[in-house]
Every structure is written in structure tokens, then in C-alpha cells.
Amino acid sequence: MRLEGKAITASVNLTGNHASPDEADKQVLHIWGRQPLAGHVKVSGAKNAALVVMTGALLCSGDCRLRNVPVLADVKRMGQILSALGVKLTQNGDVLDLNARDISTSEAPYELVSQLRASFFAIGPLLARLGVAKIPLPGGCAIGARPVELHVRGLQAMGADVQIDHGIVNAYVTGPNRRLKGAKIYLDYPSVGATETLMMAATLADGETTIENAAQEPEVLDLANFCNSMGAKITGAGTKTITISGVEQLHSTDYSIIPDRIEAGTFLVAGAITRGDIIVGPVIPDHLTAVIAKLRAIGAKVTAEGTNQLRIVGAPQHTGTDIETLPYPGFPTDMQAQFMALLTLSEGNSVISETVFENRLRHVAELNRMGADIRVKGNHAIIRGVPFLSGAPVVATDLRASAALVLAGLAAQGKTTIQQLQHLDRGYESLEDKLRGLGAKLVRSLADAEPDASLVSQAIAVQSTLN
Known part of the structure; x- marks a missing residue:
């Protein structure tokens, strides 16, 4: 389009x-x-849905058009982070167009990620798409500890090697095709961020992934609907059990945020x-x-x-x-x-x-x-x-x-x-x-x-x- x-x-x-x-x-x-x-x-449009859907666009090598995107400082900052990764973005009012065909790096800049917790969600799509990701530990509002252990353990269950060194989460996938593997994952806590990170990572994984005790927030369902509009195979979003059947690639979409x-x-x-x-x-x-x-x-x-x-x-x-x-x-x-x-x-x-x-x-x-x-x-x-x-x-x-x-x-x-x-x-x-x-x-x-x-x-x- x-x-x-x-x-x-x-x-x-x-x-x-x-x-x-x-x-x-x-x-x-x-x-x-x-x-x-x-x-x-x-x-x-929902801020928390728009931010994660923007990172979800990293999964697709074609054009993604997002509608009903709110004009916010956090959306601006996420745009800066994606741009630093090589994503092309254009915006006209509440319509945001993204193209992640030519991602130029797998490493997000610390000075931007440290200001926006939602930027950590990029680790799932980058790892699924490129087989490697380097994301600084996230920032955002100082409202308490929001650890990333659930994200890390889930990615490790899918075959990723994940190390945290000097505040940077380094993740990579080995093997001939550098592709994540489907896995059964149980979350100790129904974390929205972990659910979304792992769901995005699983869309391009080899095989089927099941996330138990998943977060049920509407923003999780919105992300699943967005991914499915690109050709992903996700069922159960909005319930405690989400099943993702990995596909080879995703295609362009035109999607409206809740x-x-x-x-x-x-x-x-x-x-x-x-x-x-x-x-x-x-x-x-x-x-x-x-x-x-x-x-x-x-x-x-x-x-x-x-x-x-x-x-x-x-x-x-x-x-x-x-x-x-x-x-x-x-x-x-x-x-x-x-x-x-x-x-x-x-x-x-x-x-x-x-x-x-x-x-x-x-x-x-x-x-x-x-x-x-x-x-x-x-x-x-x-x-x-x-x-x-x-x-x-x-x-x-x-x-x-x-x-x-x-x-x-x-x-x-x-x-x-x-x-x-x-x-x-x-x-x-x-x-x-x-x-x-x-x-x-x-x-x-x-x-x-x-x-x-x-x-x-x-x-x-x-x-x-x-x-």
C-alpha cells in the first residue's frame, strides 16, 4: 500500500x-x-496499546499503518527509539506509518530507552526478526520495581541466550537460521510487559508457544489483533492462556488502536x-x-x-x-x-x-x-x-x-x-x-x-x- x-x-x-x-x-x-x-x-487512542503495537511493527518487513495513535510525549519517544533502529516513520494527525524493512541495528540507544519503559518491548520483535537484540534496562515513571526477569526467562525457554551486563540485556539465538523455538511458558505473575514481549517473539518462532497465567489486559488483546492482522496465528489473547503458532513472516497491515x-x-x-x-x-x-x-x-x-x-x-x-x-x-x-x-x-x-x-x-x-x-x-x-x-x-x-x-x-x-x-x-x-x-x-x-x-x-x- x-x-x-x-x-x-x-x-x-x-x-x-x-x-x-x-x-x-x-x-x-x-x-x-x-x-x-x-x-x-x-x-x-490507548497509549499503552499504541506503544507496544509500534514495537510490534518491527516484526514486519513491510508497511504498517496505525490509526487512532495519540499524540503524546511517550509516543514521540518511542518514535525516536524505532527511528534509531532504522525504522522509517511518518505521521499525519493520529495516523502513523511505519516501515521496518531496513532495520539497521539491533541495539536501542540507552539515552532514549532509559526514559521509557515500554521501549524494552522491542527485545521480543528484534530477537524474533534478527536473532539478536541489545536493549538497556528500561526506565519510565519511578513507581516501583518492574523487573524484567519474566521477559528473560521466557525468551530463554524459547532458546535464546540472554545475559545482562552493565545494565544492557544482550540476547541472541544460535543455530543455522537463528530462529526462536516454540515453548511452554508459565508466568509467575501475569505481567503485561512479559506477556506482550513473549507473544511478539513467538509470532516468528519455529513451532507453537503457550503462555500460561498470561496478562488479560485489553492492550494485550489489541496487540494480538494487530499481529494477527499481519498474518500471525495467536489465539486466547485476553484469557489466561495464549497460544501462538509461529509463522515464517508477517505482512503489511492497516490497524486502528483501541x-x-x-x-x-x-x-x-x-x-x-x-x-x-x-x-x-x-x-x-x-x-x-x-x-x-x-x-x-x-x-x-x-x-x-x-x-x-x-x-x-x-x-x-x-x-x-x-x-x-x-x-x-x-x-x-x-x-x-x-x-x-x-x-x-x-x-x-x-x-x-x-x-x-x-x-x-x-x-x-x-x-x-x-x-x-x-x-x-x-x-x-x-x-x-x-x-x-x-x-x-x-x-x-x-x-x-x-x-x-x-x-x-x-x-x-x-x-x-x-x-x-x-x-x-x-x-x-x-x-x-x-x-x-x-x-x-x-x-x-x-x-x-x-x-x-x-x-x-x-x-x-x-x-x-x-x-
Whole structure:
């Protein structure tokens, strides 16, 4: 197929609210709260699906066209990593074209991989395609240890020789055709990353591979569907047992990424925390079952609008609830921080238990700066609902923590100023524009500059009518 678009080679041109990570580090977001949100908000493509599908394009020596790709800092960085490997990329809006015909190296650059954990997924496709891969140990948000042992053990079971030396994972396949072998693999933990890495590696392996205790997240199924659209033979994705029958090669495809369930969930919480009335879509409602259940449990009204939209109407007063994060289909760890912001204003006591990452409660201190009453004991956060939050200067510590602070700012009295916006830009496309479209009052500016005067006066006028 003929691909058209604007060449991005080593970068993607970001639009909307996003700045480069260095620029975002110098910017702040001002939010004037207590404005009920109303209207319709569009959900972008899933970040976590787009990133791994981009690495999956390494499996194909032809053209791959991806649609519904969100314009994000993480997508830009993944584009840079693939470009460094020799992949040709062009982007036009949310359409991304990739051609991995002439991969020029099997070694990903440390300075890029160290900033994006998802880049480690390239080890599976590179090893399957070239028989060799050198990938630095990954980086990303500092939310806890996310070891790669499951990836390594699975690749070793498929016949790869894997060594970790000075922070570099060196993997290669011996033999006349340097081809991985099918294997039976059991994952000690249903790791999304390990499931995706091994599934991609197995698509070009010799024989059949079975992954037991596989991750069931929708992004895993999306990757399998993408690979199958190129001619792979994957069954069982989305269940605990995935079977992959290796094929000789894959072919070109045109594929659309699923909607982002975490972005959708964040907007649903935004509707609840501002006691608003908004419609969120497109979504796949089944991907949000756990989030919808908890929203209904605290008193918010969530209803389907057609087949791919959800409407949320916040209650005058929500009630507390307990949450335990779990692998899918349990409550997602990526929604824990956002829901915590909501529970700070919910009547009674709530307990959130974080079981997926051990260092993902750092937003507690920032929410407490805004008047929340949260105590941490181990991996548990005990939340006592308060009547209101107060705007304050706060610092985002990771991607989902930054979203939680935005939500808290939307509900708080007065002005909230959020620093370290590079985290926010990693996972939310045009978030400020989308929120302004719902009636939120917020503006981004340089840390040492006053925000736009017209927006400030408008926001203050709204605030004065509410107080």
C-alpha cells in the first residue's frame, strides 16, 4: 500500500498542550476549581496499546499503518527509539506509518530507552526478526520495581541466550537460521510487559508457544489483533492462556488502536469529582467494568449512551468505598491515584490497597497539601473524606499522580498550581483543551510567568460566583 504523511524520522511533532520534556519541566498548570463539568469529551487512542503495537511493527518487513495513535510525549519517544533502529516513520494527525524493512541495528540507544519503559518491548520483535537484540534496562515513571526477569526467562525457554551486563540485556539465538523455538511458558505473575514481549517473539518462532497465567489486559488483546492482522496465528489473547503458532513472516497491515480506557476513566472521575454531567467516548465499556462499578458504589450515576459512550452524573455527595488494585479485570493500578482524589471528597472512610506497584502512593503528600486527610500504612492509604479541598502549589510525581492532582484542582476552592508537567504530557493528549471544552478553567504558563490575563479574569469571575 502507498503511505503518505509528514516524515518524523527521529521525532514526532507534538501539538496541543504538549511541550518537549525539557520545556514541560519549566511550565506549570494553573487550575481554578469548583466548576461543574458538562458536555462531551473525545477519548484518544490507548497509549499503552499504541506503544507496544509500534514495537510490534518491527516484526514486519513491510508497511504498517496505525490509526487512532495519540499524540503524546511517550509516543514521540518511542518514535525516536524505532527511528534509531532504522525504522522509517511518518505521521499525519493520529495516523502513523511505519516501515521496518531496513532495520539497521539491533541495539536501542540507552539515552532514549532509559526514559521509557515500554521501549524494552522491542527485545521480543528484534530477537524474533534478527536473532539478536541489545536493549538497556528500561526506565519510565519511578513507581516501583518492574523487573524484567519474566521477559528473560521466557525468551530463554524459547532458546535464546540472554545475559545482562552493565545494565544492557544482550540476547541472541544460535543455530543455522537463528530462529526462536516454540515453548511452554508459565508466568509467575501475569505481567503485561512479559506477556506482550513473549507473544511478539513467538509470532516468528519455529513451532507453537503457550503462555500460561498470561496478562488479560485489553492492550494485550489489541496487540494480538494487530499481529494477527499481519498474518500471525495467536489465539486466547485476553484469557489466561495464549497460544501462538509461529509463522515464517508477517505482512503489511492497516490497524486502528483501541480507545484509552485509562483516559476514559480519568474523565469519568472528572465528571464525578466536579459533580458534573459529561459524556465520554468512544469507549469500550467492558474495559471499564471495575471503574464503573466503583463509581456507582460511591453514588455516581453511570449509564451507556449508545454502544461506545458513557454518561456520568456526579452525586451531590459521594460515599467512601474500599479499593484494591489488581491485574485486569480487577481495578486498574493506573486509576488508583485518580480515584483517591475523588475519595478525599467522599463522605466517610475509604481504604485503597495498592498491590501492583510498591511505590505508587507518592501523590498522597500532595493531596494532603490541598487539605485531604490521607494516612499511609504500608501499601494501604486510609482516606477520611473532607468537606472541601483548597487550591495549593503541588508537584506531580508520576503520570497518573499528575492526573489525580488535576482532578483535585478541578474540585478545589481557589487556585491550584501543578509543577512537573512532563509527567502529564506522557499520557494525556490535549488534556487541557479537552477539559476547557467541558467548562474547566485552567491555563498552562512558564513557571516564572503570569498566566494569560484574559483566562485568569474569566476564571476568577467564575470562582467569585461560586464562593
